[in-house]
Amino acid sequence: MPGMVENRPWLTVLAHAILIAGVCLVAFPLYITFVASTLTLEQIVQVPMPLVPGDQLFENYSRALTAGSERGAHAPVGRMMFNSFVMAMSIAFGKIAISIIASFAIVYFRFPLRNFFFWMIFVTLMLPVEVRIIPTYKVAADLHMLDTYVGLTLPLIASATATFLFRQFFMTIPDELAEAARMDGAGPLRFFWDVVLPLSKTSIAALFVIQFIYGWNQYLWPLLVTTQESMYTTVIGIKRMITSGDQLTEWNLVMATAILAMLPPAAVVILMQRWFVRGLVETEK
């Protein structure tokens, strides 16, 4: 606490003032979005729109969830939220599952080509989907994965960061534990299940937060692999609701959908803040 170093009350006041200004600036787009989601379309397009919430909250959200916008794409957002949820959960759990067993193999076994496999996983860090768009799409199309949940999730579940994180964590598990397990006659799978997995709980929670957000917020990939409105995720659904021209779009519904799209990942960040911060810091190590 620098406050202990010397007493400068005006600096503390300034610090609070700057932080409050920062918080307001960061929250302003959210506030405007929320207000717009409680107004009628007429109120929004009548410039300037009111800056206090209106009385259409229930109306807008229930219309968005059950029917969607009638202009642009008109799929119900409830369905899109379900798709986003399936995608986020499958990616988060899929990544954790395949990474944790891969790291276990790399750390606890000696076998031919071990380093080769490790580097193979490492290199995927350098190949984000954005740089190999069309060929990846072609592979998914050839495997008949378009417009399926498998197509939405499987290509995104290989993760070098998760593998690294688990590898690093496993290196800190005392060797005595593995030794004791071996003396007791426990095989590797038993050791994995009874010792490694329970010890990894915190790392799993931290990774889950980061990967859930990653999965929920995917944009380019679902844009490519989904063509049917019933397979849209919320994030691409919003974009599809916006028609060209400010006046034609049903902004009240778009803004309600934007709030709905932000809620699950924001809730995960805020409710699991401790793991979120940990996950963020550790996945970058």
Next chain:
Amino acid sequence: MEKRVVFRSAWLPFALLAPQIAVTVIFFFWPAAAALWYAFQIQDAFGLATEFAGISNFAELFHDSNYLASIRITAVFSLLVASVGIVVSLILATMADRVVRGALAYKTLLIWPYAVAPAVAGVLWAFMFAPSIGIVTYAMRKYLGIHWNWLLEGDQAMLLVVMAATWKQISYNFLFFLAGLQSIPRSLIEAAAIDGAGPARRFWSVVFPLLSPTTFFLLVVNVVYAFFDTFGIIDATTQGGPGGATQILVYKVYYDGVKAADLGGSSAQSAVLMVIVIALTVIQFRFVERKVQY
């Protein structure tokens, strides 16, 4: 580092690695190799036949004024996003490190934009700045006399996507700066204070140098973010326009490949981007040892 105690099995490690390796080969290596292959091929107008084209796709690329403009735009965009984001977050983190009361509340209120999808961030900012109905557009016209129309003005479009991209990234930078600040030993700051250094002097001669590894790390991460993760922001707002003013490299790969169906050209661009990612990853990993200490 190696484990002293290991298990023995002829098949188990391969079985455990199989799912990860299978996904990696099918969805990473195969498409990446295909992208490189197409980059050296030329396709006829009907897409029926392809032939080896040597480096002609690349030669064409670097003679294409649109592509060169896109490189320039990406450089401007990523440097703006990184520098503005880093400066704003450093100020906020320094202040948050100073206050005792409400520190957790400030932190919670500043980190949530991390959870917002880039495309949704784009929609929010495009709505506030919409030429005809945007609330900020209205305020600027009324109080500042500025006519804001990013659908027509390239510079304004760039400013809009920079604001949306920076807004989303502030939370990330903030958390890393705050962790960096909190790891600085208090005794160092107290020693400087006893020597008579004021708060500003202490910041520049003690705190800032100790934060430089964090700052450099964030610079690389922010450039990577601006290069690749901002696709959603661009697509939800300007779609590269007006007149290509916000067409960053990643957006151009998508546009040329998916919308314009130019397989060879788009793949050559993919190959160039791969080289850029490899360079950025190498920089990041060479530096990883000297990074932030926790």
